[in-house]
Amino acid sequence: MKKNILVNKKSKTQLTKLSELGEFEVINHITKNFKIKNKSTVHGIGDDAAILDFQNEKVLVSSDMLIEGVHFNLSYMPLKHLGYKAVVTNLSDIYSMNAVCTQITVNIAVSNRFTLESLDELYLGIHAACQKYGVDLVGGDTTSSNKGLIISITSFGSIKSKSIVKRSGAKHNDLIVVSGDIGSAYMGLQVLEREKEVFVVNPRNQPDLTQYKYLIQRQLKPEARKDIIDFFQSVDLKPTSMIDISDGLSSEIKHICNKSNVGCNIYEDKIPVSDELISSCEEFNLNSTTVALSGGEDYELLFTIDQKDFDKIKNNPDFSVIGHIISKNDGINLVTKAQQKIPIKSMGWNSF
Amino acid sequence: MKKNILVNKKSKTQLTKLSELGEFEVINHITKNFKIKNKSTVHGIGDDAAILDFQNEKVLVSSDMLIEGVHFNLSYMPLKHLGYKAVVTNLSDIYSMNAVCTQITVNIAVSNRFTLESLDELYLGIHAACQKYGVDLVGGDTTSSNKGLIISITSFGSIKSKSIVKRSGAKHNDLIVVSGDIGSAYMGLQVLEREKEVFVVNPRNQPDLTQYKYLIQRQLKPEARKDIIDFFQSVDLKPTSMIDISDGLSSEIKHICNKSNVGCNIYEDKIPVSDELISSCEEFNLNSTTVALSGGEDYELLFTIDQKDFDKIKNNPDFSVIGHIISKNDGINLVTKAQQKIPIKSMGWNSF
Secondary structure, three states: OHHHHHHOOOOHHHOOEHHHOOHHHHHHHHHOOOOOOOOOEEEOOOOOOEEEOOOOOEEEEEEEEEEEOOOEOOOOOOHHHHHHHHHHHHHHHHHOOOOEEEEEEEEEEEOOOOEHHHHHHHHHHHHHHHHHHOOEEEEOOEEEOOOOOEEEEEEEEEEOHHHOOOHHHOOOOOEEEEEOOOOHHHHHHHHHHHHHHHHHHOOOOOOOOHHHHHHHHHHHOOOOOHHHHHHHHHOOOOOOEEEEOOOOHHHHHHHHHHHHOOEEEEEHHHOOOOHHHHHHHHHHOOOHHHHHHHOOOOOOEEEEEOHHHHHHHOOOOOEEEEEEEEOHHHOEEEEOOOOOEEEOOOOOOOOO | OHHHHHHOOOOHHHOOEHHHOOHHHHHHHHHOOOOOOOOOEEEOOOOOOEEEOOOOOEEEEEEEEEEEOOOEOOOOOOHHHHHHHHHHHHHHHHHOOOOEEEEEEEEEEEOOOOEHHHHHHHHHHHHHHHHHHOOEEEEOOEEEOOOOOEEEEEEEEEEOHHHOOOHHHOOOOOEEEEEOOOOHHHHHHHHHHHHHHHHHHOOOOOOOOHHHHHHHHHHHOOOOOHHHHHHHHHOOOOOOEEEEOOOOHHHHHHHHHHHHOOEEEEEHHHOOOOHHHHHHHHHHOOOHHHHHHHOOOOOOEEEEEOHHHHHHHOOOOOEEEEEEEEOHHHOEEEEOOOOOEEEOOOOOOOOO
């Protein structure tokens, strides 16, 4: 299965070993279709360093690393999707500061099982994400690993100082809002993991994944919510705090509360989940609230707004008000459907 | 041997598994001693993105990835040295644009054989480099790998537009200059590799490496030539082109010539090599010119200057004029001690 993806519909004899080209030719090959789109990119790939010009704006920098076998599994993650997702998840960190993302650098290391054609697939995804989000690829390192694929991306955004939204600005009585729905990316992963097990037992089995399409799409091809940042600007709304949901709602709301020195009540019945999530949770015998709280990888935005700004979001179906900020001493709580108040533990992704 | 370094003089029972702490505690622990030094660092670690402010200066960005077993070997590279070297080699790319380096982000992934104490060692080296070069650690990702240690660093510099030196500015009749001496880092690696082989055969052997001290230091604890950039400023000298020698002189001079659309003559007898390099080359039966041309990892600066600027560097013992720029049609040549002119092939490091 893994092999099929890497061989990429060509016969083995047509494939190009990276060692046939050398580092600089590989870099030239994979970056040749990337065009500069942002005024702030003065000079991209081709010198010791990229040159950027943000004029008087503040610069935002975020960086992440993805390791094959830890953060992704190529047996069900096509390389093109992986490239796309690796970029998108990085951009999400810049959007969650209320900023525009303008550049990325991409460092990759690959083992000798990767061919030029497999790198092409990966960079097709990276290119698609750069196109969609208007981001320039301005540099990076391309090298070899002794095991699998490693991707490390650093992303850059620019913003006027007064527009920056940190995790730390939430205040008493603010509304807690989440975009889109959450938990589906995690359930998509559960479906894919189950199909992988089935495949191991019976490789001839042709799975019908139609009913899980939305969940799988959320896992394999997530989007970053640039549209929400654009919306904020269009209605002149500045959230008081914001974070993206990469590790799960419970973990992220705790970051906001801890950095803002406040507490919160989150209402279980307000947490936005998809119909597909609910039906698959029944099938997998999981609690959909637990999945929504702990799942992660949704890359939705979690933010707080002053109550006076409620009118600006109330008619937008993309937003769910899920709770409000209370004083720190009153804790970080989930109010269950049965009106029980229980402390939220962060149960999100732990790297170690 | 590897184990000794990781156990780090403590008994095994005193060591702390990373899984005992979790990601955020690990990050807090390893970054607590890092203090912000640069005005351009508005907000470092602790939000979705770092916030930097370069005002009207251009921003330089460079990024590199190092993989255990490919780029370094922990059996002779102490973690503290590795942390130091990983930072320094990145800064070198910023200095080679004639800029000051101000920030870095550090992404690391470690397998479960790494303890908190081993990360402490690594970050001691990262901290030492940040202190020495006046650089702020402003972010990064800390995660787990399924094999060994992976380090990906992105570095940031700032510079006034008119001061930027690219690879592409060399022009006919310019002098070609190199700082320090080259080839020693490569020979240091040869010595260490040989000692590792000896160790495998006879672990009780206590090697006497006194005579190789300089070579080993060049390999294990290289420095970036910030002092040269400072010197340029002090004498008001702007090189016409510049690059750092990471892959070997032959590879780097070809980058300059190709980007500048020129050729060059490099004189073999002018290439600066250390006495230790010459004597070890005799011992290892290697040609010292070949080592100096192809060795790499010296992180010296290779640059070109207008002839009228020669007076500004002629009394500085740190510089060697090794040749001059000629027209592209006349090629990229080494003029040997026997006055033979031969084309230079790049024989430097190839990642694949």
